[in-house]
Amino acid sequence: MIRIIRNFVKRIFSGIFKGKKEISLGFYGPPNAGKTSLANRICKDWTGEEIGQVSKIPHETRSVQFKEKVEIEYKGKKLTFKIVDTPGIATKIDYEDFMKFKLKKKDAQKRAKEATQGVVDAIKWLDDMDAVIVVLDSTKNPYSQVNITIIGNLVARKIPVLIVGNKIDLRKSDLKRVEAAFPEYEVVGISAKYGKNMEEFYESLFRLAKKA
């Protein structure tokens, strides 16, 4: 309840000083969906620098990382964003899963410890977002409870959402399934790795920013 009130007050004040505001744009989703890959692509496109490292091992991003004053221009319009890349949200973390990627036990345990804190931090940052991009792996089952929990929380906090179905370059990708799982939301399919369909993504991003 306190969160909702705080968010409401924040929105009232941000409404008064609207205009030159930087839009806090969060990247949320389960681990290994491609949040950092997409944030990197955007940051690289518009600032020349990446935001963080990517890896095949889940929970590579274990702390919230952000880049301020990212100015994006689309069809003659300019918007300034604070790009906030968050750790993947999970309901379970087992260090033994990391050992399958040839990590030593000690390193795997350290990674698991950092990853659990990362999940808590990602949830805490939800209140500071003006808009959120939920990045899903379009090759995976979209009905996972983590996805539903993230979107349910954004709706409860009245934060505008855009769903991105990533990895459309892969054969197993099924964007229609993502669209069917979330019929009330705009879904855009991209490949963050190869920069596929980024034009459509930016168009959707500007539509999302209007709602923020």
Next chain:
Amino acid sequence: MVKKKNKKVKGLTIQFIPFAEIENLESGERIRKILDIILGNKIIILQGKLLPEEETRLIEDTMAMVGHVKNFKGIELAVLNPSLDDKGFFEKMKHNLARVLGAQEAITIIGPASIVREMKRNPKKVEILMNK
């Protein structure tokens, strides 16, 4: 004499929580109740569902326990909601009214990750994959 091998069959407990049991609890108490049962290595079938902020609180508290409670790796959860897509206008109205009045048609399944490997969910069913 050949000694018979004592094959112990490990049981699995599924605990049902009617909504009335958590209805008047504060969010923190609800989460604590759920996690207490989960730590007892039981699977919970909860009538109804948690609020979105309670779900995130459950995840936060779960993460705080991973690494601090021996053999606890987290939880698996799935919520099944009745689909209203094929219902008519009056059915939907009736359903929404029932929801306002507190009826809980959803079902929430929560299990410890040490027992439940995965819950594969689609809109109408949930498949529970167990750990060996």
